[in-house]
Amino acid sequence: MTRSGEFDAILFDAGGVLVTPSPQSLGPVVASFGGSAEPEVHLRAHFAAAHAMDHARADGNESDWHAYGRAYLRTTGASVDEPALEAFRQGFNDTYWREPVPTAAKTLLALEEQGIPIGIVSNAEGQVEGDLAALGICGVDTPGAARVVCVVDSHVVGVSKPDPAIFLHALDAMGIPASPRIAYVGDTVFYDVRAATAAGLTPLLHDPFGYHQRDPHPSGPHRVLPRLSDLVA
Known part of the structure; x- marks a missing residue:
């Protein structure tokens, strides 16, 4: 230890x-695409997304923040399509880390x-x-x-x-x-x-x-x- x-x-x-990103701001965005707004789910979603971002870098994909968004949405149970990703990006940009x-x-x-x-x-x-x-x-x-x-x-x-x-x-x-x-x-x-x-x-x-x-x-x-x-x- x-x-x-x-x-x-x-x-x-x-x-x-x-x-981590604020579920108070991102929760309603994610919920509109079928995902959970629960803070505990969003906490887990960040770490799933951070791991996915590392994979994107290791695999030679420079779109690491795209990988982050997809994994975050998937972990909350939201749909993972372009409208959801765009809404997530906008919400995330407005939210930062609070x-x-x-x-x-x-x-x-x-x-x-x-x-x-x-x-x-x-x-x-x-x-x-x-x-x-x-x-x-x-x-x-x-x-x-x-x-x-x-x-x-x-x-x-x-x-x-x-x-x-x-x-x-x-x-x-x-x-x-x-x-x-x-x-x-x-x-x-x-x-x-x-x-x-x-x-x-x-x-x-x-x-x-x-x-x-x-x-x-x-x-x-x-x-x-x-x-x-x-x-x-």
Whole structure:
């Protein structure tokens, strides 16, 4: 089991680790095409879709977000045709990532209490720091939320995963060099595991529904984190 004592610091992705697409916004869209609007179903749908996106990349299909949409709709029980995909894309674009992952805030608070430096490194559009603070998940200085050393947003710093250079901003903020003693928790192989590995960090693939464990392709030699709470010693 992965424990925080193995690491000198832990970095987290935002989407698929701390937040997922909002079922309050996507639920009605999906329901109009026969899918479920239940939040638990949408949580599972994201991880099924993230796994499908990795498959699309590994199989040489650049339309990874098309694969994401198809898998998300299929997992909710919705029809998977062009009208449904177009409606999903529009709803997803309007929604972004505003549904807290269960246990995310609690896990970050527990890590802070243990004295583990934590930070956020996310491909985003300039909104991730404000969203995480507004949701009470974490912030550089957000009352009542876990304190993080930094929130690195790809739009703000001008580099995005899978380019490993994005991690330099977090490492500089923390004042520590790259090392396998620094973990990065993400939810995709293509964007997160590859980038963290190339940066010299230890990637942990967040996989609460076991999609990558049951089907290791296209996973590589990396560790899976079934639950965020497994990080808490």
